[in-house]
Amino acid sequence: MTTDPNTLLLLGLLKGQRQHGYQLNEFIERNLGRFTTLKKATAYAALDRLEKKGLIEATTEQEGNRPARRVYGLTESGEAQFFELLRDHLAQPEPVAFYGDLGLMFLNQLPTEETISLLGERATQLGAQIADLERVPIHEGALGRGLFGVDLAVSRQLALLRTDLTWLTQTLNHLGQS
Amino acid sequence: MTTDPNTLLLLGLLKGQRQHGYQLNEFIERNLGRFTTLKKATAYAALDRLEKKGLIEATTEQEGNRPARRVYGLTESGEAQFFELLRDHLAQPEPVAFYGDLGLMFLNQLPTEETISLLGERATQLGAQIADLERVPIHEGALGRGLFGVDLAVSRQLALLRTDLTWLTQTLNHLGQS
DNA sequence: TTTTCCATGTAACTCGTTACATGATTTC
DNA sequence: GAAATCATGTAACGAGTTACATGGAAAA
Numbered sequence: 001m002t003t004d005p006n007t008l009l010l011l012g013l014l015k016g017q018r019q020h021g022y023q024l025n026e027f028i029e030r031n032l033g034r035f036t037t038l039k040k041a042t043a044y045a046a047l048d049r050l051e052k053k054g055l056i057e058a059t060t061e062q063e064g065n066r067p068a069r070r071v072y073g074l075t076e077s078g079e080a081q082f083f084e085l086l087r088d089h090l091a092q093p094e095p096v097a098f099y100g101d102l103g104l105m106f107l108n109q110l111p112t113e114e115t116i117s118l119l120g121e122r123a124t125q126l127g128a129q130i131a132d133l134e135r136v137p138i139h140e141g142a143l144g145r146g147l148f149g150v151d152l153a154v155s156r157q158l159a160l161l162r163t164d165l166t167w168l169t170q171t172l173n174h175l176g177q178s
Numbered sequence: 179m180t181t182d183p184n185t186l187l188l189l190g191l192l193k194g195q196r197q198h199g200y201q202l203n204e205f206i207e208r209n210l211g212r213f214t215t216l217k218k219a220t221a222y223a224a225l226d227r228l229e230k231k232g233l234i235e236a237t238t239e240q241e242g243n244r245p246a247r248r249v250y251g252l253t254e255s256g257e258a259q260f261f262e263l264l265r266d267h268l269a270q271p272e273p274v275a276f277y278g279d280l281g282l283m284f285l286n287q288l289p290t291e292e293t294i295s296l297l298g299e300r301a302t303q304l305g306a307q308i309a310d311l312e313r314v315p316i317h318e319g320a321l322g323r324g325l326f327g328v329d330l331a332v333s334r335q336l337a338l339l340r341t342d343l344t345w346l347t348q349t350l351n352h353l354g355q356s
Numbered sequence: 357t358t359t360t361c362c363a364t365g366t367a368a369c370t371c372g373t374t375a376c377a378t379g380a381t382t383t384c
Numbered sequence: 385g386a387a388a389t390c391a392t393g394t395a396a397c398g399a400g401t402t403a404c405a406t407g408g409a410a411a412a
Contacts, residue, residue, distance in 0.1 A: 005280050006399090012284040022363050035275045035283065042400055044365060049399090065408065067363040086288065089281030090296040093304040097213045098338060101331040102183050103267030105213065106190040108327055110264065118268040126271040149286050153279040156345050160276060163341040167334050184371090200391050220372055222393060227371090243380065245391040 003088050003095075006038055006046055007055075011074060011082040014056060020069040021047055034133070035153060047072060055081050100164075116175050119168060126165045133158050181266050181273075184216055184224055185233075189252065189260040192234060198247040199225055212311070213331060225250060233259050278342070294353050297346060304343045311336050 009032075013024055024047075025040045038046075047070075050056045055078035058070040074082065100122075107115050139148045187210075191202055202225075203218045216224075225248075228234045233256035236248040252260065278300075285293050317326045 004399095005277065008280055008284075012287075015284075015287065020363080021365095025363095033274075035279050037274050039401070041365080041402080044363095045399080048365095067406095067408075069363070083287075086281055086284055087292075087296055089278075090285060090288075090293065091299040091303075092278070093300050093307060094276060094278045094339070094342065096211075096215050098272060098335060099183065100267075100270070100272045101213050101334060102186055103264055104331040104334065105327040106186075106193075106264055107268060107330070109190075109193065109261075110268075114265075115268065118265055121269040122271050125269075129271060149283040152285065152349065153282040156279055156282065156342070156349075157276060159341050159345045160338055161272070163337050164272065164334070167337045171330065171334075182371095198391080199393095203391095217373070219374080219393080222391095223371080226393095245378095245380070247391070 003085070003092065005036065005089075006042070007050065008082070008085040008089055009036055009038065010043065010046060010050065011055065011078060011085065014072055014074050015079065015082055018071050018073040020061075020071045022069070034157065050078070054078070112175060116172060119172055119175075123165060123168045123172065126161060126168065130158065130161050130165065133161065181263065181270065183214070183267075184220070185228065186260070186263040186267055187214055187216065188221065188224060188228065189233065189256060189263065192250055192252050193257065193260055196249055196251040198239075198249045200247070212335065228256070232256070290353060294350060297350055297353075301343060301346045301350065304339060304346065308336065308339050308343065311339065 009028070010024065013019065013027065019027075021044050025043050028036060028038055028043070029040075047056065051058060051072070054075055056072045057075050058072050061069045061071050063069075110118070133154055136154050138151050187206070188202065191197065191205065197205075199222050203221050206214060206216055206221070207218075225234065229236060229250070232253055234250045235253050236250050239247045239249050241247075288296070311332055314332050316329050
């Protein structure tokens with residue numbers, strides 16, 4: 001609750017700029033797919049909740065005959081809440097576990113060759129994820145030597161994914177020697 | 179749904195040995211706290227669901243005047259489901275994102291000194307997590323050169339957390355030069 | 357003219373969480 | 385005699401998912 005990631009995301013985007021739900025959803029889908037899985041219906045519901053809690057406020061706007069938009073902006077208490085969530089988030093390390101560990105615990109239930117082939121598939125996909133991230137352009141300017149927040153997040157993801165791939169490769173070698 | 183981690187965990191533990199809910203919960207709480215956050219009430223509810231789906235079956239046992247136990251074991255379709263989930267899990271890389279990235283995207287909203295102090299706190303906790311994992315003893319025997327599944331999961335977590343700490347330290351240095 | 361885009365939502369469902377209930381039994 | 389252990393659960397709530405509804409406007 002104190003560390004709810006969706007709330008942090010929505011408040012953070014609205015702190016940058018007043019926006020309506022559709023706009024937020026488009027932006028998230030197009031640019032933040034690597035950081036969140038927030039779905040459209042979920043976002044609309046979340047915005048309703050945030051409004052009821054008084055963290056955001058809406059004004060209704062209309063352009064020509066287009067559908068009406070509910071344009072949201074942060075209230076004062078919304079700003080306060082944003083900063084609290086942000087501080088919590090920054091100060092905390094990855095909580096508990098990595099998803100991919102669970103399967104590993106039972107891998108002795110499969111014949112070694114199949115394990116190798118399955119983990120090989122994992123390695124292939126990991127490689128693709130990494131290649132994809134490497135293609136993300138780096139923004140220049142702001143914050144020290146040209147590091148926007150998004151770039152930081154990308155660089156962290158790259159570091160973690162590369163380590164994961166290295167670990168996987170070593171483990172596969174290890175398994176192959178049996 | 180196909181990759182539901184709680185189901186994989188419960189089926190996997192029951193594949194190893196017939197057990198009742200209390201037993202599963204104790205084991206998870208004592209030994210698997212690093213890999214899952216599954217709570218007791220959730221586990222009991224999940225076992226009910228799995229039984230209704232025909233993936234597990236219960237027999238009621240009693241010892242003396244103790245509370246009755248519902249001892250669960252896998253059915254045939256439960257075993258099949260376990261293997262399917264396991265294969266899916268092993269073949270897939272970490273899905274989408276790391277939790278800790280979200281905060282980073284907004285860190286330009288805080289003064290640099292505060293960011294540094296918050297990320298410093300994150301680094302401290304990360305260090306503690308790592309030290310804790312390093313104290314986990316390694317099992318000998320089985321699977322190649324002495325690697326049970328749990329050991330694999332621990333070694334992967336260690337690799338990822340160490341990379342995270344290294345990345346954090348570099349980023350802190352970087353931020354300090356402003 | 358059929359599809360895609362704009363813009364917001366609802367309904368039914370599943371899953372998870374916290375807090376509490378129960379009642380005997382071993383341990384302090 | 386009080387507290388922790390054994391063992392299973394319920395109730396109320398919060399939040400997420402998929403699938404669907406609506407209805408005009410722009411694009412193919």
